[in-house]
Amino acid sequence: MTGSRRRGWKAALIGVLTGSLVVLLGACGVVDTDDDRRAAEELAEKHFPGQLKAIGARTLFPGSGGSEVTFAVTDDRDAVVRLRIDTDRAEEGTCDRKDCAPALAEAVRRGREQAADFRTLKGAFDDCGYEVVALGPTGAPPYVVAELTNATVTKVLGEIGECVRGWVAASGADSRLARAQGSYVNVVSPSVADRRDRGKESWPAVMRLTRSDLLASLTKRAYFSASYGIEAGRVDTTGSARAVRPFRESQKFGDTVQNAVKERLRATYPRVVMTTYQGIWRLEPGRVDRQTGYVLFCPEPDARGRCVNSDDAALVTTDEHGRPVGKIRLVHDVREGTGMLRLPPY
Numbered sequence: 001m002t003g004s005r006r007r008g009w010k011a012a013l014i015g016v017l018t019g020s021l022v023v024l025l026g027a028c029g030v031v032d033t034d035d036d037r038r039a040a041e042e043l044a045e046k047h048f049p050g051q052l053k054a055i056g057a058r059t060l061f062p063g064s065g066g067s068e069v070t071f072a073v074t075d076d077r078d079a080v081v082r083l084r085i086d087t088d089r090a091e092e093g094t095c096d097r098k099d100c101a102p103a104l105a106e107a108v109r110r111g112r113e114q115a116a117d118f119r120t121l122k123g124a125f126d127d128c129g130y131e132v133v134a135l136g137p138t139g140a141p142p143y144v145v146a147e148l149t150n151a152t153v154t155k156v157l158g159e160i161g162e163c164v165r166g167w168v169a170a171s172g173a174d175s176r177l178a179r180a181q182g183s184y185v186n187v188v189s190p191s192v193a194d195r196r197d198r199g200k201e202s203w204p205a206v207m208r209l210t211r212s213d214l215l216a217s218l219t220k221r222a223y224f225s226a227s228y229g230i231e232a233g234r235v236d237t238t239g240s241a242r243a244v245r246p247f248r249e250s251q252k253f254g255d256t257v258q259n260a261v262k263e264r265l266r267a268t269y270p271r272v273v274m275t276t277y278q279g280i281w282r283l284e285p286g287r288v289d290r291q292t293g294y295v296l297f298c299p300e301p302d303a304r305g306r307c308v309n310s311d312d313a314a315l316v317t318t319d320e321h322g323r324p325v326g327k328i329r330l331v332h333d334v335r336e337g338t339g340m341l342r343l344p345p346y
Contacts, residue, residue: 033057033058033059033067033069035087036057036066036067036069036085036086036087037054037057037067037069039085039087040054040057040067040069040071040083040085041054041069043083043085043095043100043101043104044071044083044104047101047104047105048104048108050074051073051074051075051108052071052072052073052074052081052108053071053072053074054069054070054071055070055071055072055203055204056069056070057069057070058070060084065086065088066084066085066086066087066088066096067084067085067086068082068083068084068085069082069083069084069085070082070207071083071111072203072204072207073108073111073112073115073204076112076115076204077204077205078115078118078119078204078205078206079111079112079114079115079204079206080111080114080115080203080204080206080207081104081107081108081110081111082107082111083095083096083103083104083107084096084103085100111206114139114206115204115205115206117139117171118135118139118205118206118209120167120170120171121135121139121140121142121167122205123170124163124164124166124167124169124170125142125144125163125166125167127163127166128159128160128162128163128166129159130144130145130146130159130160130163131144131145132144132209133145133188133193133196133209133218134186134196134209134210134214134215134218135206135209135210136186136210136215137210137212137215138210139206139210140183140184141183141184141185141186141225142185142186143185143186143187143188143215143218144160144163144185144186144187144188145187145188145189145190145193146160146187146189146190147189147190148187148189148224148241148288149288150286150287150288150289153241153283153286153287153288154285154286156187157226157238157239157240157241158237158238158239160185160187160226160228160239161226161228161235161236161237161238161239162237163185164183164185164228164235164237164239165235165237167183168183168230168233168235173233177230178230178233179233180230181229181230181231182227182228182229182230183227183228183230183235184225184226184227184228185225185226185228186218186223186224186225186226186244187223187224187225187226187241188218188219188221188223189221189223192217192218192220192221192223193218195217196214196217196218197211197213197214197216197217198214199211199213199214219244219246220246221246222243222244222245222246222249223243223244224241224242224243224244224283224288225241225242225244226239226240226241227239227240227241227242240282240283240285241282241283242280242281242282242283242291243281243283243288243291243320250278252322253281253321253322254276254278254322255322256318256321256322256323257293257295257316257318257322257324258274258275258276258295259274260322260323260324261274261295261297261314261316261324261328262274262297264324264328265297265314265328269297269299269300271299271300271301272297272298272299272300273297273298273300273301273305273306273307274295274296274297274307275295275296275297275298275307275310277294277295277296277310279293279294279295279343280293281293281318282346284317288320289319289320290317290318290319290325291317291318291320292315292316292317292318292346293315293316293318294313294314294315294316294331294343295313295314295316296310296312296313296314296334296341297310297312297313297314298310298311298312299312309335309338310334310335311332311333311334311335312330312331312332312334313330313331313332313334313343314328314329314330314331315328315329315330315331315346316328316329331343331344
């Protein structure tokens with residue numbers, strides 16, 4: 001009887017807490033986004049009649065409160081407009097701490113601009129035979145599909161470099177891209193791209209290609225990031241690339257490198273201590289199974305047995321698993337005092 005009564009009290013308590021949570025969330029406007037969406041639609045119809053169609057809304061709790069309402073643009077199938085709005089603040093004429101009308105106008109301007117930039121990017125890559133299958137959250141970098149092997153890496157990087165050259169030229173000499181010092185393109189394997197979360201074709205292209213679930217489906221396996229230098233609007237189409245690994249795989253790679261280098265350094269520095277520094281590992285030209293990067297170390301530990309603000313580095317080339325191949329080159333005085341690293345280029 002006592003056990004039954006105790007279970008009854010637990011059930012009642014859970015019910016009360018659950019009900020209180022629902023009331024609390026409802027008071028915060030978290031249970032649904034209906035009011036925010038309705039207010040945003042009314043705002044859109046008032047200032048952009050017939051031009052915007054609400055296609056979604058998500059709550060912003062527990063960040064700033066309210067919702068982010070997403071609109072398609074009726075005369076631009078690529079553009080997406082996102083407006084952050086809270087009905088309580090909207091009644092006072094504010095959206096995301098700004099006046100609602102100017103905030104919406106800015107969101108529309110930004111959405112149209114991003115769509116135009118996307119078409120420029122897509123056109124350049126379509127012309128050179130590479131489909132853009134995703135975009136970074138801000139509209140860059142683009143993601144394309146290719147199988148990089150020792151036999152193909154030089155050719156593929158050169159072809160993508162020509163895409164970047166076309167992209168820069170089409171963007172115009174005064175564009176942010178042309179004035180930049182470099183550009184990046186992420187390259188995913190066909191097997192990963194085939195299983196990506198494609199979303200709905202009816203969604204605006206910029207919305208569909210920048211979704212976090214799409215990017216997650218493309219980056220759950222290792223991929224390559226190709227970089228191209230830009231100087232005065234001219235692109236070095238040769239490019240270079242680095243492997244980008246998921247967190248656990250990256251940690252395993254780093255541990256393998258550091259442990260192997262530590263063993264080699266013991267002959268010179270018996271008390272050597274490695275840091276957990278994970279730098280950039282660039283592919284060797286013409287190879288995807290050889291990559292070069294730095295690891296940091298201290299010839300001996302500090303008073304607490306640690307390696308802090310290391311001033312010594314080892315430049316090492318490894319295979320794809322992190323096992324060193326060839327000689328290790330030591331570089332000293334790589335830090336400005338206890339501040340920034342000054343690792344020589346390689």
